[in-house]
Amino acid sequence: MTQALALGIDIGGTNTAFGVVNRRGEIVTKGSMPTRGHETPHHYIAALQQALQPIIEQAGRDNFVGAGIGAPNGNFYSGDIVFAPNLPWEGVIPMAKMVSDALHMKAVLTNDANAAAVGEMTYGAAKGLKDFILVTLGTGLGSGFVANGELIYGHDGFAGELGHVIAVRNGRKCGCGRMGCLETYASATGIVRTAHLLLADRDDATILRGQGDEISARSIYIAAKAGDHFALELMEYTGRILGQTLADAVAITSPEAIIFFGGLANAGEMLLDPVRAHMEANLLNIYKNKVALIQSALPDADAAILGASALAW
Amino acid sequence: MTQALALGIDIGGTNTAFGVVNRRGEIVTKGSMPTRGHETPHHYIAALQQALQPIIEQAGRDNFVGAGIGAPNGNFYSGDIVFAPNLPWEGVIPMAKMVSDALHMKAVLTNDANAAAVGEMTYGAAKGLKDFILVTLGTGLGSGFVANGELIYGHDGFAGELGHVIAVRNGRKCGCGRMGCLETYASATGIVRTAHLLLADRDDATILRGQGDEISARSIYIAAKAGDHFALELMEYTGRILGQTLADAVAITSPEAIIFFGGLANAGEMLLDPVRAHMEANLLNIYKNKVALIQSALPDADAAILGASALAW
CATH class of the missing domain: 3.30.420.40 (ATPase, nucleotide binding domain)
Structure with a gap:
């Protein structure tokens, strides 16, 4: 069976938005949670996992090809968030790996604005x-x-x-x-x-x-x-x-x-x-x-x- | 017979440098002339033609695939030089066409710095x-x-x-x-x-x-x-x-x-x-x-x- 869904996660300075997207570029389900208020990246990931788990289960885990993540100072090559001044955590955070481990699926990360540019180029004004x-x-x-x-x-x-x-x-x-x-x-x-x-x-x-x-x-x-x-x-x-x-x-x-x-x-x-x-x-x-x-x-x-x-x- | 030579012309704010380049990227002949001191682009082209004619004849006109030109505000798409503040002529100059007509060979133009970037990428530090x-x-x-x-x-x-x-x-x-x-x-x-x-x-x-x-x-x-x-x-x-x-x-x-x-x-x-x-x-x-x-x-x-x-x- 071909995997028909992808998870999109946008980590903003204030809120984190996420959605399940099908191959036609339609957002099937979406939601959000605050980015702030989590003491460490591990607490944040735990909250993200809790928010996403029911959505993933409902859509059927086997239907997902993986997760794409947009984040401030997100690095496409390493999958890390590096010294992001607008996020509550300092230093280098291996976000792609942490999301992948928590959700048990492949995860790829890039800069949040780069992700938005790809979105506009594929589906929007660009x-x-x-x-x-x-x-x-x-x-x-x-x-x-x-x-x-x-x-x-x-x-x-x-x-x-x-x-x-x-x-x-x-x-x-x-x-x-x-x-x-x-x-x-x-x-x-x-x-x-x-x-x-x-x-x-x-x-x-x-x-x-x-x-x-x-x-x-x-x-x-x-x-x-x-x-x-x-x-x-x-x-x-x-x-x-x-x-x-x-x-x-x-x-x-x-x-x-x-x-x-x-x-x-x-x-x-x-x-x-x-x-x-x-x-x-x-x-x-x-x-x-x-x-x-x-x-x-x-x-x-x-x-x-x-x-x-x-x-x- | 395959054409084995290309003419490279670099129009600078002060001097114009030119050379005959072979397929291995070796400059076979080169020379230069002042860019300034020519009343109109047509006078400039006449001087350029006079400088290049003997070089082209010596190398054999049929050996040239064409001429490439680098110039300030040179436009790759149109072949024009457009409002170049460091050149003595105002407005839009159809330089690629003028060179092509004068030298009786194909001519392509780009920004002088873009041309230098291609040169560095092909043969130099880049x-x-x-x-x-x-x-x-x-x-x-x-x-x-x-x-x-x-x-x-x-x-x-x-x-x-x-x-x-x-x-x-x-x-x-x-x-x-x-x-x-x-x-x-x-x-x-x-x-x-x-x-x-x-x-x-x-x-x-x-x-x-x-x-x-x-x-x-x-x-x-x-x-x-x-x-x-x-x-x-x-x-x-x-x-x-x-x-x-x-x-x-x-x-x-x-x-x-x-x-x-x-x-x-x-x-x-x-x-x-x-x-x-x-x-x-x-x-x-x-x-x-x-x-x-x-x-x-x-x-x-x-x-x-x-x-x-x-x-x-």
């Missing part, structure tokens, strides 16, 4: 594109670069860390230990940092002022949509830094499109309009008006689950 | 490497990115413009019309600009002070080698900006090596030492101590001629 960049705007900023129709893994499997390109020299402190990384500005957490900084610095009236620790990428988006000037300025500020840095990335791989995915990307054109304006203003003339900025059409974490699952086949 | 960056430090800064063993051309054939990544926000005016491009600092002309700026700003004793308009990347290298503190500081300054920007490029394609080529690269370790120190200091920890910085071992313009000629086969 279908048919040979040169594009996938940008995830979640807890951090992840990216997958595709050139000549192939994902760029790089020499050691760690390519595509656009979130750790220095956007502002000597800028904000990043979880990676350096200063001014793009993701400290352009991510769901980055725009919230900007909100708190500007709220403390100024005294404008804004819907956000009463929200305190409840301010989120989503509440900023809702305020901006309602015409709140302060929230619109946060979109403009974030869009400027992201657009400037994307203009530099375009000069390296000259993509046909950049696809945005994840929490902050749900702001859609409210964010992409300023990103596009600042990217275009900073592009070398040979690239102007050629690069499409597109919001992912795949719902929620589906691209990441689908992309991760594609690794298992 | 032999066997699947993921590397080639950086040319001449009149401008050119680059060719190789990932998964293939040159990244990008969607429209214009990938690899590392020289126009913004190294210093609102920095030096660039020939492309923007500000702070890497090549305004890190190139043979960039380091000379730095020299004139610092000479005007300070009053240190230095060998360079008497040289006026004679200051060149070469004279700065000679002074640095002689222990001139001012010249050494120029290497350090240039190496800092180049190293910082390379750290960002590494985060995108994660190369095994970066190979340096061209006028300023002849400074060797005198330049590469500070580049390495600043690149390493700015790398995300997963990339540290993994990326080799190598000076091209191919003499003079050979890599560019060899790479260009390889396009013709």
Whole structure:
């Protein structure tokens, strides 16, 4: 009997999403659990095993070809998660092996954003594109670069860390230990940092002022949509830094499109309009008006689950 | 009879180098002429034709499979040179077609740095490497990115413009019309600009002070080698900006090596030492101590001629 199902697991900084995917790329079952709150990777794996066991049993263990995993700083070649600043565990974690041992099936791992890029290329907005960049705007900023129709893994499997390109020299402190990384500005957490900084610095009236620790990428988006000037300025500020840095990335791989995915990307054109304006203003003339900025059409974490699952086949 | 020879033409901002290359990758004949001083592209082509005619006749026209051309902003797909800020002609120049018409043979064109990358991959320091960056430090800064063993051309054939990544926000005016491009600092002309700026700003004793308009990347290298503190500081300054920007490029394609080529690269370790120190200091920890910085071992313009000629086969 041919194995007809693959497990896709997307380990995010906040949540872990998983799903059972069939050969037609349909997610048959899905679920999620918090990534945080587990003392060690072993506790996390125990919780993941507990969540997945009933799903696997229900679908029939023998029907699975294996599991694909997307994770921050996930290394395709070694199967390890290595020094991921947005995960609660330090050092090198042999995640592919741990998942394989726990679930008793083959497991393959890659960078979460690389997995999302594969998902978009197979089922989403990047279908048919040979040169594009996938940008995830979640807890951090992840990216997958595709050139000549192939994902760029790089020499050691760690390519595509656009979130750790220095956007502002000597800028904000990043979880990676350096200063001014793009993701400290352009991510769901980055725009919230900007909100708190500007709220403390100024005294404008804004819907956000009463929200305190409840301010989120989503509440900023809702305020901006309602015409709140302060929230619109946060979109403009974030869009400027992201657009400037994307203009530099375009000069390296000259993509046909950049696809945005994840929490902050749900702001859609409210964010992409300023990103596009600042990217275009900073592009070398040979690239102007050629690069499409597109919001992912795949719902929620589906691209990441689908992309991760594609690794298992 | 099989055609056994290819013509390689490298159009640089200052000089045009050309050579006849056989199937074993040996340059049988070579020569050069100034790129500047020709009023229009047609005058330039006439001069090029005059220089190449005797070489082609001597080797036997029927022995040539065609010509490969490397040029700044050269487009592999269209054969055009498009808005090249370091060439004396503006707008779009159909260079492949003009060379083909003038020499009565097939002609293929690409970016000069892409051609050099192909040359290094076929005959030089990048032999066997699947993921590397080639950086040319001449009149401008050119680059060719190789990932998964293939040159990244990008969607429209214009990938690899590392020289126009913004190294210093609102920095030096660039020939492309923007500000702070890497090549305004890190190139043979960039380091000379730095020299004139610092000479005007300070009053240190230095060998360079008497040289006026004679200051060149070469004279700065000679002074640095002689222990001139001012010249050494120029290497350090240039190496800092180049190293910082390379750290960002590494985060995108994660190369095994970066190979340096061209006028300023002849400074060797005198330049590469500070580049390495600043690149390493700015790398995300997963990339540290993994990326080799190598000076091209191919003499003079050979890599560019060899790479260009390889396009013709």
